[in-house]
Amino acid sequence: MYTISHILSHSPVTTVTALAEQVLQHYPADAVTIISGPRVAMVQLRMQESVANSVFNAGEILVTETRLELNGTFGFGMIIGNDPTFATALAVIDAALRLPGAPHADLHTTINDLGDQLRTNQQRQFAAANSTKVEFDVF
Amino acid sequence: MGYIAARGGTTAIINAEQLVEYLRLQGGSTPLELIQIRDQLRHAVGRAMNEGALYAPMLAALAVKQAEGDSIEASFLLRAYRSTLSRIMPTLPISGEAMRCMRRISASFKDIPGGQMLGPSQDYQIRLLNNLIASETAESVTAVLAAYEQLVDAGMSADGAIGHFPKVADYMRQQQMIAPLPAEPDTSEPYDITRTAISFPCPRSARLQSLSQGDTGCLLTYAYSSVRGYGDAHPTLAELRFGYLPIQVAHPLTGEAITIGEISATECEIVSKAHSVAAKQSTPRFNLGYGFTFGHGEVKAISMAILDSVLTQAKAKGLSGESGPAANEEFVLLHSDGIEASGFTAHYKLPHYVTFEADLKVLDRAREHTTTQSQSRLQEIATRTQEASA
Numbered sequence: 108m109y110t111i112s113h114i115l116s117h118s119p120v121t122t123v124t125a126l127a128e129q130v131l132q133h134y135p136a137d138a139v140t141i142i143s144g145p146r147v148a149m150v151q152l153r154m155q156e157s158v159a160n161s162v163f164n165a166g167e168i169l170v171t172e173t174r175l176e177l178n179g180t181f182g183f184g185m186i187i188g189n190d191p192t193f194a195t196a197l198a199v200i201d202a203a204l205r206l207p208g209a210p211h212a213d214l215h216t217t218i219n220d221l222g223d224q225l226r227t228n229q230q231r232q233f234a235a236a237n238s239t240k241v242e243f244d245v246f
Numbered sequence: 247m248g249y250i251a252a253r254g255g256t257t258a259i260i261n262a263e264q265l266v267e268y269l270r271l272q273g274g275s276t277p278l279e280l281i282q283i284r285d286q287l288r289h290a291v292g293r294a295m296n297e298g299a300l301y302a303p304m305l306a307a308l309a310v311k312q313a314e315g316d317s318i319e320a321s322f323l324l325r326a327y328r329s330t331l332s333r334i335m336p337t338l339p340i341s342g343e344a345m346r347c348m349r350r351i352s353a354s355f356k357d358i359p360g361g362q363m364l365g366p367s368q369d370y371q372i373r374l375l376n377n378l379i380a381s382e383t384a385e386s387v388t389a390v391l392a393a394y395e396q397l398v399d400a401g402m403s404a405d406g407a408i409g410h411f412p413k414v415a416d417y418m419r420q421q422q423m424i425a426p427l428p429a430e431p432d433t434s435e436p437y438d439i440t441r442t443a444i445s446f447p448c449p450r451s452a453r454l455q456s457l458s459q460g461d462t463g464c465l466l467t468y469a470y471s472s473v474r475g476y477g478d479a480h481p482t483l484a485e486l487r488f489g490y491l492p493i494q495v496a497h498p499l500t501g502e503a504i505t506i507g508e509i510s511a512t513e514c515e516i517v518s519k520a521h522s523v524a525a526k527q528s529t530p531r532f533n534l535g536y537g538f539t540f541g542h543g544e545v546k547a548i549s550m551a552i553l554d555s556v557l558t559q560a561k562a563k564g565l566s567g568e569s570g571p572a573a574n575e576e577f578v579l580l581h582s583d584g585i586e587a588s589g590f591t592a593h594y595k596l597p598h599y600v601t602f603e604a605d606l607k608v609l610d611r612a613r614e615h616t617t618t619q620s621q622s623r624l625q626e627i628a629t630r631t632q633e634a635s636a
Contacts, residue, residue: 113492113505149300149333150495150506153436155341156454156536157415157515158554161432162339163451164440165458165538166295167328168493169302170506181499185334187507189304201497226408229346231398233409236348238401239364243356 114222115200116186120193122221127196130203130211134178139199142181144173145191170194177202270314283307292510292541293317297584298324299440299459301509301540318461318588325585338494338503342513342538345489346409353483354418354517360411365488366542414485415515415534424517424532446576447561453579457553458538461584462546468572468582469549472556477570479556481548484515484534488542512539516551518559533559553578 115123131139149167156163171194172185182202184194203211271277284291284307294306298321306324313319349365352358364370378386418424436451437444444452457465472479490508497504514537535555537547553572558564560573571577581587 110503110505112503116505116507147331149328149331150493151333151336151438152301152493152509153336153339154454154538155339156538157342157413158534158536158558159432159450160427161436161450163436163454163458164336164438165455166299166301166540167331167333168337168509169300169305169331170334172334174498183498183504185495185504185506187493187509188302226406229408230402230406232348233346233407234399234401234403235394235397236363236365236401236409237403237407238397239349239367240401241362241364 109222109225111204111218112197112201114218114225115197117225118221120190120196123200124192124196126214126217127199127203130177130199130214133210138178140176142174142176144175145171145184145194146173147171147189147191150185173198175199175202178206180206266314278311280304280307280311283310289542290315290317290320292539292543293462293546294320294324296540296543296546297321297459297461298328300324300328318584322585322588335495335498338496340491340493342487342491342511343413344410345487345491345511345513346508347411347487347489348409349488350411350485351483351487352414352485354414354485358414358485359417409489411487413515418484418517418532418534422529422531424534444579446579448575448579453557453575454536454538454550454554456579457550457582460546460550460582461587462543462549464582464584464587465549465553466545468578469552469556472552472570472572477556477572478559479552479572480519481516481535481552481555482518483548484517486512486514486544486547488512488544510541512541512543512547513537514544514547514551516548516555518552518555533564 109117115126148170150170152165152168153162154165155161168187169189170185170187171190173183173191173194175182175184175195175198177199180202182198182200182205184197184199184201186193186197200214204214281304284303287307287310290310291303291306294309294317295301295303297317298306298309300306302324305327306320309320309323309327310317312323347363347365349367350360350363352362356362415424419426437449437455439452439455444456448456469479471477473481489510491511492505492508494503494505496502516535516537517532518535519532533555535551535553535558537549537551537554539546539550556573557575557578560569560575
């Protein structure tokens, strides 16, 4: 079962942007206040290694981050890569889904559909790799 | 010839930069698009990312293009760009077990839980140049994409799997072949060599961070030296996996885990021989070494895991026989950063007129000293000869 952020971060930017636009059409332009960003920055990858179960810094990952408020509700969007539109769309959806009274509960249907598409795509990708599974002959 | 300090050369430098661009484009070929480099030179892009310690495929493609394929220069460009960015936060710790595997093999056991999956690998091909790639057409590309559909059909499983597998190391632990994990996980803040210069003895987290951004060729050389005879490494590949790791950060308001996408990565575990256990009084077990890189970097991940294993054993005084340079943690970690090493070596191309003038003065003094000594010896011989004649 994928989480909402997992589904959205793996979905096409055009689809996620369309979802955010769908939310924004219910609000006037001044309902959105940008707190910071969109900005390109880094997050530091923390890997948990398998020898001593310890954590180490394995390098930086380029991300784009946006923080905003939608009708006074905080929204956070972060995506790997340089994509201000994607990060802002994620922040809008994040805020929309935590607005009091759940006015955008209808988004869940679309997000669930995106999740189904994601699972199908990942199953297909794995299937191609799985075709290289070795069947050993034992002499 | 006089040797003097000098400054200048601005026009020459600007012209040199223009000449580089001219040489790149003089043949009239179509300029490479970054997306072509990202997709079709993925190993070059991966190497630039893991040695530059910045996961950014499109920027790495730009770096590869700008460096005209020079891997160290490309990683240098990325590392320099990294210094211009702010770091927002660390990710939540992620284990390789979360990887959506595209390739997963073991040389330790034939039957590993989940099976062996070769994935996208050239390991099993004969190393012959493929002229068909030199003359690819739209039709041949279409044929390759159509063949992919056949692979999907051939490998589709009914259980809806997407490539998650248990770790071979966990199986070995269950069988008590390798040391158990610590009862309490190490929750201390990992060392960050980008903020604090590494000093020795260093914690494990500093070693792994340093190796993971090390130069592939250098790690390979050190690991190979230890395996070949200038060391005590006898590695066996427990598991090598390549695939996609989901990355999560903590939501700044709620603290819940937020997925921000996935990265391609390679992870490796190496086991080494049984007598090399840290605590001699405990049950003999294999030693385990760990390797990780951004992108698809199998040789680097294996080399890193071998070195991790060797350095752990050396620290625990568990090596027998020749330890070799690869067992010296300070030597390995301080000389394996390709950017530092190439930067230091390349600086010899810069003017050293003042330094060399000082060297010349030393040389002159040495010559004067030698001449004086020689003359005094000759004078001594002449004096003795005159005395003998008298």
